[in-house]
Amino acid sequence: MPATSRRHFLALAAVGATAVACGQATASGGGTGETKKLRYQGWAGQVTLPELAEDLGYFGDVKLEWVGNTISGPQDIQSAATGQIDFGGAFNGAVVKLIAAGAPVQAVISYYGVDAAAYNGYYVLQDSPIHAAHDLLGKKIGMNTLGAHTEAILDIYLQRNGLTPAEIAKVEPIVVPPVNTEQSVRQRQIEVGVLGGVLRDKALATGGIRPLFTDYDLLGAFSAGTYVITKRFLKQNPTTARTFVTGVAKAIEWARTSPREDVVARSVSIVKKRGRNEDTAALKYWKSTGVAETGGRITDEEFKLWIDWLVEHGDIKAGQVKPADLYTNEFNGYTASAAAAVSTAPSPSRS
Structure with a gap:
């Protein structure tokens, strides 16, 4: 991994150390009663699963409080670890790194993934001479952020295709805003662009x-990614945490089982209602959350791949963390009866 990228990824360690001190002091939920308000960061022009769950009525009297938008998963979980927000989501490798660094958080539910409809591609021009992994030596690969999902996937691709660590260091991942990635490829400013x-x-x-x-x-x-919450919040607000996680699980299954046009229509409705002057044009392309397990339940395998990857790169020590240390399904109450409730959620008008 290039030195600049590795420094970016290792920066999570410093955040983790800060989180140990700050997260316990600033997390919501103090006092005798449980909080009914969850602070979070959104994504411009997108509808997150918690936002969908709230709109579907799955949170009951628990309310979301939007505090602004994020630009990356690592930033989002850092904010959750330090108590600036009550939950945040990121690529599971970033979650492993943050917890290994000492951050007092646990993953509670998967919220995005990869499948035949929801995936990231590493694209080149049609006439590009790049056809294999070894062709990437000395080439620039544009992606939304370093030290997260897209860089990890690139690294695995290079490893599996036989590149040595010295050769991998010659491949240059760089940050390019997603909206500029296609243009950067077409103008030959970069050789490869990650698009999803x-x-x-x-x-x-x-x-x-x-x-x-x-x-x-x-x-x-x-x-591929999970929402994390501080252990202090989970201990002080178990009912609220269960309402949140189970509501998100229901939203995952509602999106999985509903007609695509219903999911798109509701997403457009949510964006319009929140009044943040956002363009809804991109929402019509939604296809899937990509979440693999029913109700977003987390499995050991979803973290083991990234633990092994981080150990191989020397970012964490062998045995430093185990999958079971990283997550809990305790607050996920999605059941067969919950599935019946999901199917009854009304659809918004498509007008």
Whole structure:
């Protein structure tokens, strides 16, 4: 991994140390009663699963309080660990790193993943000479952030295709805003661009690009990221935590089982109601959450891959953390009876 990237990823360690001191002091939920308000960061022009769950009525008297938007998963979970917000979500490798560094948080539910409909592709121009992993030496790969999902996938791809650590160090991941990635590839400012969702679909519709590989090709279907909450919050607010996690689980299954046009229509409705002057055009391209397990339940396998990857790179020590140390399904009450309730959620008008 390039030195600049590794410094970015290792920066989570410093945040973890801060979180040990700050997270316990600032997390919500003090006093005799449980909090009914959950502070969170959103994503501009997108609808998160908690926002969907609240709109579907799955949170009851628990309310979300939006405090602003985030730009990356690592930033979001750092904010959760230090108590600036009550939950945050990120790629599972970043979650492993943060907890290994001492942050007092636990993963409680998966919220995004990879499948045949929800994936990231590593795209090159149609006439690019890049056709294999070794062709990436000395090349720039544009992605939304370093030290997270897209860089980890790139690293695994390079390893599995036989590149040595010295060769991998010659591949240059760089940060490019997602909205600029396609243009950067077409203008040959970078050789490879990571595209997903609406940006991928729009670029493919324009033509002239092809995938070198995708994360779905590489690893198949898997849950890739989880929401984390501080252990202090979970201890002081177990009922609220259960309402939140179970509500998100119901939202996952509602999105999985509802007609795609209903999910899109509700998402558009949510964005319009919150009045943040956001463009809803991208929402029509939604296809899947990509969450693998029913109700977003977490399994050991979803963390073991990234633990092994971090150990191999020397970012954590062998045995430093185990999957069971990182997550809990205790607050996920999604059951067969919950599934029946999910199917009764009304759909918004598509007008």
